[in-house]
Amino acid sequence: MTNYIYQGFLLQSSCRIELSKPIIHHYGRLTDGASFLIRETRQTPCFYISEDQYRNRRIRKFNKVRTSEQAIDGASLLRLECSTPNDIPSARDTLHLEGIATYEGDITLPQTHLIDNNICGGVEINASNVSRNASVDYVFENPELSPADIDIQLRVLAMEVEIFRLDPLGLQICLQGDSTDLVLVIDPVESVSKSRDLVFADLRTGLRALDKLVAQIDPDVLMVWNLRDSDLVKLLEHCRCRRQEIRWGRTTKSTFVRRSNSSGDTLRVLVPGRLFVDVKQWIQRFFPELTTRIRSNFRSALSSDKPTTTTTLDQLKARVQLLFQLIQQLNIPQFAVLRTQMTGAILDPSINQPDSLDAIYLRRLRPRGIRARSTLNVQHDYRPKQPITKIFRREAGLSQNVSVCRFKDLWPNLIRMFNIDWLTLTKEDCNEAIHTNNQITFTRQRGILPQIFEEIQHDRSVFSSTEEEILNRTTTLIKNSLMEAIANPRNRFYDRQIVNAIWSLGRHFLLYAIQWFEAFGCRVIFNDGKQIYICVGNDEPNRARKVIEILTTQFNQELNSYVRKTWYIANTLKINAEYFYQRVFLVNYTTKRNRTRTNLAALHHPSEQISLHGFDFDRKITFPFLSQFQKNLYQRVLYKDCIHSYVYELIDNIKRGHFDHRLGFNDRRKFNRLYNQMASKDERLADRLVRIRENRSRFINQLVKPMLIPVYQAIGERTSTIEILCNR
Structure with a gap:
């Protein structure tokens, strides 16, 4: 029988039960661009237990097999095998309640198969049984797998969905990719011009057309911004209640939403054969060093909150184009591929998977015949003795x-x-x-x-010299x-x-x-x-x-x-x-929990540029005006300028109402003149002006004064000067 050798990259791994037997499915893309599916039926679900703790007890649905495997502490282990992976969690948790430790009982069957074969994304497939079907280009039955170094570019498709009417259901779907810029409208009332976009009067017909578009584009990754607030979840749940299938995957099975927690806080969209990723979640996980200001800009630009009027198609297109531009600028798909190649972690971060340490360390333990302990769902006091x-x-x-x-x-x-x-x-x-x-x-x-850190340190030095920022970022994270x-x-x-x-x-x-x-x-x-x-x-x-x-x-x-x-x-x-x-x-602030927070302003040498640290985390500064005032105050201290005149002028302008438009106060006019003119005519307006004056005084005493006291203490000035300035 002829063997065929292919090379590709794994995108998604799952396990299905067919005829009471587990079958592992590995979806991916070959180096020539064709899609493939690996079906593995030889992997047996199992976990390990200490031989001393087993004591010849019988566990239902499990077969005891003696092995040469050991725990990290050197204890001999027994392998407990079962017919389906669904039998493992209940038996594992029961043993944990009895105080008996288990080993690798929380690792999924597909992940175990990849760890046993040392597969880190790139794979070389040696198969003799190769077939084709309508959804996938190649189907491999029980091939021999080996690791391979693969350079691949994933196909990304950004998507935005907006429901502008509930009865009858009307929605707009915008798709943006490398060579794709489409808008699909489903509107039974036909309120949108047909000459501009793809318009369908029936929901079922529109969804079938969308399925064909996704299959024709054949993306590897579908991306949205902030899945929790997206109308896509409402669309999928609406279709599931009415038994209307959405087939965006590489199989005939439908796409659906799964809520992981009992409260439904964690959402996942399952697309067979493709990754469905929340870009906001990827940024929070893979790019934690992004500042709050940058994240707020993305949040405001890509927010899915609906205004009072319906969002136009131009606004929807601009939003999805900005999302696709963000994906390209951060190079998120390539970063995820490199992370998978270096650690072996699953490509999709929304899956409950072993972290980077598990993915790397478990592969190093396999040649030594050592199995790691299962993760326990309990809290530990892990504070170090000498923090x-x-x-x-x-x-x-x-x-x-x-x-x-x-x-x-x-x-x-x-x-x-x-x-x-x-x-x-x-x-x-x-x-x-x-x-x-x-x-x-x-x-x-x-x-x-x-050894792991030595390899990472070597990779960082190599990548930094080649000026490839994405590789250096990967190793650092x-x-x-x-x-x-x-x-x-x-x-x-x-x-x-x-x-x-x-x-x-x-x-x-x-x-x-x-x-x-x-x-x-x-x-x-x-x-x-x-x-x-x-x-x-x-x-x-x-x-x-x-x-x-x-x-x-x-x-x-x-x-x-x-x-x-x-x-x-x-x-x-x-x-x-x-x-x-x-x-x-350097200025120290004491928080409500008696913790010390530090604001630091520095003047560089010889460029004489000023850098500020710690200002973005000041919760007391709710006005941009105050943040700018604080920075200007620190700059004057660094340049050794007089701060008394600056503080005196600012407080005087606040009391006179010159900054009302920047502080959110309603009236910008001066208080005394308005009060004298309007008190005899309208008492309510006069009372309103008095309240504004009280708000100004409260603003100075509650926000400006606490900001000035640590600064004056740091430079050795008397705090009584602040009392005179604020209460004069």
């Missing part, structure tokens, strides 16, 4: 010649240096082991976690997600000793750096656990900058010898002076 927040420093005031120093990749380098891993954690006390400062011991045999997963108590590998070892070592080296620089006469004014703001002195800025460069070089040399003499390991930590500020103004 790094105890070394926060916030020295308010104006400082000159400040350098921002930072350990490059502090936490990953600590894992690499001290060989921190769940497999290397040991209780044996021997001379060859590595002992952390909180008496946690790790063996010197190379662990999996340090994967590294951050791995560190978050290590400290997450819901992670299957969570261990309190691992978390405490990492945090205590980070705290130790940060304190070591602070004490070292202070011994040379420097002053640390701010430290947030990541960056150290070091004040060199009051010398000339160029001279102070050279001093900090010499000090950082000397510190790195002494740090190498300190690590080598103390732990007998190679040092990979290195502190870098990232920025140099001519002046830094």
Whole structure:
């Protein structure tokens, strides 16, 4: 029998029950552009349990099989096999309630199949049984799979749906793609011109035409903005209640909505063979570093809230074009493909899947014959014994010649240096082991976690040199997600000793750096656990900058010898002076929960540009006018200008009503003249003016005054001056 070899990329994995047997479906696209479906019937649903805890007990619908697999702690495991995957959750949860641990009982059958074959998106298919059907170009029955490095560009189709009438149902659907710009209107009243768009008077006829359009375009990913507030969910539920099928997938099965939680908070649109993605959710998950301002701009531009009048087709087209432009600018599909190739995580982030740590670590455990513990749905107290927040420093005031120093990749380098891993954690006390400062011991045999971070660090250096921003962003976010997963108590590998070892070592080296620089006469004014703001002195800025460069070089040399003499390991930590500020103004605010929040304004050297940090998170500033006033105030402090005249003029203008149009007050005219003219004619208008005057005073006392007090305290001025200015 002839074998055929194909290469492609997996898009979606699912499991179906046919004739009481589980069948795995892997949908994807080949390198030549054809779509394919892999049907796998040889995978058996199973999970593992400790042989000591089993004690010859019988579990219904499961067969006991002895294996050579082991747990991370070295315990021997038994494999419990069943006929369908639906039998696993109930048996697994029952064992958890009895205090019996299970292993890999929460991993789905398709994901287990991909992990066993070490598939990370790209796949090489060696098949002898190849067929075709009307929905998919190729169907492979039980092929042999192997990993492959595939370069693929996904086809994306942006979609916007608007229902402008409920009875009879009238809707507008706009599609936007690389070579697609279509508008489909379903209106029984026929209120839209037929010469401009595709208009259908019947809902069933219009939906069949839409199915043909999607099949003709054949996209890999369907994208919408904010699925929760979209009319698409209403359309799908309307069609399901009336038994009208929408077939956008690569099978004959219909597209439908699934609410994951009992309250229906989590929505998923299931399209067989294609991904259906909420762009807003992808941005929140893959691009968390986007500022609040950028997200608010996207939210206002792509908002699906309906005005009082019906949204026109031009507005709908503009909205979907902006959505498609956003997808291209952020390059979301390519980023998701690279993340899948590097970690093996499923492409769709809306699915409850193992995170990046699970996807990478489980593949490394397979050759060692080790199975990981199942995830428990319980909360844990995972606060470290020595939290790094105890070394926060916030020295308010104006400082000159400040350098921002930072350990490059502090936490990953600590894992690499001290060989921190769940497999290397040991209780044996021997001379060859590595002992952390909180008496946690790790063996010197190379662990999996340090190897993972070494590969990521190598990839980051390569990608940065090739100036490919998307690749560098991918590796950076994967590294951050791995560190978050290590400290997450819901992670299957969570261990309190691992978390405490990492945090205590980070705290130790940060304190070591602070004490070292202070011994040379420097002053640390701010430290947030990541960056150290070091004040060199009051010398000339160029001279102070050279001093900090010499000090950082000397510190790195002494740090190498300190690590080598103390732990007998190679040092990979290195502190870098990232920025140099001519002046830094630091202000501390106390929140309602007695927490300290820091606003920081800095004057760069030699560009003399001003950067502001922490202002976007000020919840008290509800007016853009106040935000601008605060920034102008800090700029005057940095340039050493007089702030009394500026504050006096601003408060005086607020009281006189010159800023009423910017503060939201209704009347812009002056109070005294209006009151004298209108009091004798209309008492209600006079009372209204009095209330506006009270609002102005309340505005100054409740918003402006709390903003000025920390600033005056930081620069050493008396706060009584503010009382005089606000209450005069």
